[in-house]
Amino acid sequence: MDATTIRLTELAHGGGCGCKLAPSVLQSLLADQPMAAGFSQLLVGTETADDAAVWQVDEKLAVIATTDFFMPMVDNPRDFGRIAATNAISDIYAMGGKPIMALAILGIPVNKLDPATVREILQGGASVCAEAGIPVAGGHSIDSPEPIYGLAVIGLGHPDRIRRNSGARPGDALILTKGIGIGIYSAAIKKGALPDGAYEEMIASTTLLNRVGAALAEDPAVHGITDVTGFGLLGHALEMARGSGLRLTIGMEAVPFLAHAASLAGQGFVTGASHRNWDSYSASVTLPPGLPDAGRMLLTDPQTSGGLLIACDPEAADDLVERIVAAGYPLARRIGTATAGEPGVTVTGGGVARSGQKG
Template identity: 65%
Template structure:
């Protein structure tokens, strides 16, 4: 295969889910849009901040539909395709669904990227879809100033197993299934400061399918789920809090991070999205006085293909966590709880 003459990441202003609009901008835009309408079978639409739309087909089975795409987070085209596809499929799993097919979304700057490189991106996406047991059944492509790749994904779910992000209950425990720090790692990668073992760790977490979400939805003690992506743990935690009308308490010391995340962020590897995230929702988060700025950046760090944030009955949290770890998410951890009160996120830290 001919080598790409330029780094894929050099052709994009940002990468991965760090390219998302700032949370405040997105909320304003969505607030200006008309409601999806009085469609009796539309169970989940644009009225909230859920991960996918849900349509009731027949009172028993629901259709779950989503789309997700972004600019390169890595330079290897096959890895980029795998990461982007895994990230898109995650939205279906986060709703409790099982994906059944995908459509490719492709935008490439003609003349800057060789066709063989584009083919490798598509192959990477197809490989991730194969891992989920679904085909890439079609798609659409255009000429764009920056490379863009992602998927529209369709899934199904029994109606009683649909899980929204706004159904957390006071007293629930919070579980995070993957470690944070992807944005920090990607910032180091763009500046060619991420060692090989760091790249391997980033690739491993971003290409790990969140299929456990479909399994957890069968458990009535799992009340709410969402995937943690571009808005960081604090931002997506706030979406859960707002939708549920409850507060969230997060124990900083219990949150799992990629091995070098703390060291890298202290060395200044912070994304612009982390700053935008804090500016958008910082007033709704309560941080302890002793929490350092680098620690805050880890909580606002944009995740690409991040893990699931799960709200479940507290007395079964240990058993549910063990099930998640046994399913292939060894870093999963209980990181906090849901509390009665105003929809805010409160961070706790020792010392």
């Protein structure tokens, strides 16, 4: 067997956060699991499907713990490792914390991948951890039929600065920090149809650490944060809406998209996860009349290492967007509002006015 001829994406039935179980399936599986009641120091558990668990140590210190792993969405092993590590670390930043160490999670079909390829995956993940200023302090590996890589990550934060997905308040503005379309790009990769420059655009987005979340948590004008991953923008907005007991309204024309996302979606390059996402939560989402299927698929597109969705004081929103852009997130946009009402998401408009630049 010549391992150099094997594409990583050919070894996996899905890739990136598109591998996640559909929201409805996950909800069903967790329905009869015991809640973590009786642990007074557990500040954040499973109650609102938040990004990480948080345990309060004392008045000034909380430990944040998360894990995330998936199968490859790209064929370059180093890029796969980088994307998976960036995605896993994001959960710590989404809670307003700072990561301190990671443990590697590795599943490899040992009869299909050569050791050099596996080392590149691990080196890619370690390079991102080094960028975040944390060590890969250990891990666990298994022989598996499909390649799997990710991290368990531990972080720290101040209990008063933990930002939950349930923290949105009536009147809040909504900000999104990265462009949408990663799942669409990954679907195009599998068909060899990604336009020139799009791969570099995707890697730049998926390997951009969401470290701005830790800085935003220090601002009292920021009330809630979550990261947008496998359930798509609508799915994670819905989790915020349900957790906060509010209605979120998102302007389609305000959402930032990757440069080729709309055109590729229109050509049918969407993932199966996008359809599963819509089937799971469509009853709680109102779309604008006449929105084409491609527009809906953009909003349900599973993001891998996506951006942060932020709920904040509306008077501070424009200044926060400027700060986020200046911090290295050029597609950050103000995309909507939170209001009192039945928990759910309403999308207005229908155009795709904001997108990234090619390359």
